[in-house]
Every structure is written in structure tokens, then in C-alpha cells.
């Protein structure tokens with residue numbers, strides 16, 4: 378059995394991805410606490426919520442500081458929530474897994490900035506939605522702006538035009554568009570990838586707009602029938618979150634992610650209904666961001682969930 382040396386590129390790359398993820402995770406803890414409360418992300422600097430003691434640099438090292446302090450404030454000895462190191466560890470592991478997927482499939486590292494941003498945003502959105510039942514606009518809009526900037530400045534950061542591994546294929550829409558473009562403007566080949574990246578992004582946003590229209594109409598229907606109660610299937614924040622995912626990954630990936638989110642939401646909603654034996658809360662007030670985050674993170678780490686289900690069924 379051959380043992381890989383510790384300094385081989387993947388291990389080092391994965392270590393840096395993990396370290397970077399845990400540092401971003403540390404900042405994400407601040408985002409998750411302050412953003413839904415409308416507080417500034419930069420001011421005041423990190424401090425103990427119980428005694429106000431400013432966190433010094435050595436107390437701010439992801440995961441390690443919490444362990445060194447044994448989960449207590451160095452000043453007042455009050456416990457520091459385990460959620461902080463868990464958030465740092467989770468994002469570190471997710472960044473390492475996303476990087477591993479890209480490395481293993483020989484995909485360009487240019488995909489990383491967008492994938493990292495989306496991963497962090499979804500982890501924050503899921504946590505905030507679970508606690509506060511909102512997804513802050515700032516989180517969704519910032520993601521969409523970053524996706525637009527990446528399309529313009531780093532067109533290779535998108536999935537379109539990449540030689541994707543089987544679980545990430547099934548790019549029906551983008552392939553049709555590329556084929557149509559090849560016919561329509563044969564002379565412009567080889568592609569201007571910035572143009573292709575922007576088209577891919579716009580198709581994603583178009584899909585999100587269609588979702589928005591569908592849910593807008595669905596909400597109107599029951600409201601007209603029973604005037605007393607207006608049910609909300611999906612909030613505006615959820616739809617903006619879909620737009621952010623679609624802006625990063627394009628329409629094709631987003632369709633499978635939406636299917637996954639709908640399936641998870643349905644299973645959870647049904648289980649909740651059977652558990653509480655109440656129909657009133659059926660599918661209303663579901664925190665939808667975790668259901669969107671799960672299939673998206675699965676896509677980033679492994680590929681299309683439906684591909685694996687299909688493969689398992691064929692066996």
C-alpha cells in the first residue's frame with residue numbers, strides 16, 4: 378500500500394481550503410448574529426456578549442481558541458456557545474470538500490471563488506432562516522452582485538463550457554444555448570467566454586424570475602378563495618435566495634436543486650404534519666433556506682443528487 382506524503386499538492390490544497398474556510402466561518406458567525414439584528418458587521422469589534430471584553434487576536438483563532446479557552450470567556454469565564462467553533466469547523470470542512478471535488482474532477486480552480494462564496498452564503502442563510510425565519514436581502518443581493526462580477530472578470534468561474542464529470546452534467550439548457558450560439562454566430566468562435574458566462578447568468582436569473590411568477594400566482598389563488606387566511610408557501614427571501622443560487626450555478630443546476638429542495642420540504646412538511654396532527658401549519662412557515670442549501674451544497678461537493686438516485690435505482 379502506498380502512503381501519500383503529507384506535502385502532496387491535494388493535502389496541502391485541502392489544508393489551506395480548510396484553514397481558509399474556518400477563518401471565513403469565524404466571520405460568518407458574526408454575520409449570522411448581527412445581520413438579522415440590523416447591526417454593523419465591522420463595528421463594534423468582536424467582544425464577549427456577557428462582559429463586553431474585547432476579543433484579542435489570539436482568542437480569535439478559529440476552533441483552536443475555543444478549545445484553548447475550554448469554551449469560556451478569558452475575562453468573565455462565562456461559557457461561549459459551541460455554535461461558534463461548529464460554524465468554523467463546518468465551513469472549513471465544506472471548503473475542503475468543495476476543493477476536493479474540483480481537484481478530483483480536474484476542474485479549473487477558477488470555480489473556487491464563486492463556489493466558496495455560495496457555500497458561505499447558504500450556510501449563513503440556513504442558520505439565520507432557522508432562527509429568525511428570514512433570509513436577509515443583503516446576503517442574497519451581495520451573492521448576486523458577486524456572481525455578476527465573477528462572470529465579467531473571471532468567466533472561467535462558471536460551469537458553462539467546462540468538461541464536467543457525469544454527476545455534474547445534464548446541462549440541457551446551457552448546451553442548447555451553446556449549440557444555438559454556434560449556429561447563430563459561427564464566426565465568433567472560439568467563444569468570447571465573458572459573453573457566454575453572462576448569458577448563462579441571465580438564464581439562471583430568468584429561471585428565478587419564472588419561479589417568482591409561479592409562486593406569485595400560487596399565492597394569489599388560495600387568497601381569493603378563502604379571504605380570511607393567506608398562506609405563504611415561499612417568502613420573497615427564499616425566492617431571492619433561489620436567484621442567488623441560479624446566478625452562481627446557472628439554470629440547469631438550479632432546476633435539480635429546486636427539485637431537491639421541493640422533495641426535502643415535502644418530506645419535512647409531511648413529517649411535521651403527521652407529528653403535530655395539524656393541517657393548519659402544513660407547508661406554511663417552513664424555513665426554506667436549509668432545504669435550498671442542502672441540495673446546493675451536495676451539488677458543489679458531489680454533483681447532481683438525482684444522478685446518484687438514478688444510478689442507485691439502476692443497480
Ligand SMILES: [Zn+2]
Nearest residue numbers: 425428450453
Ligand atoms: Zn466575558
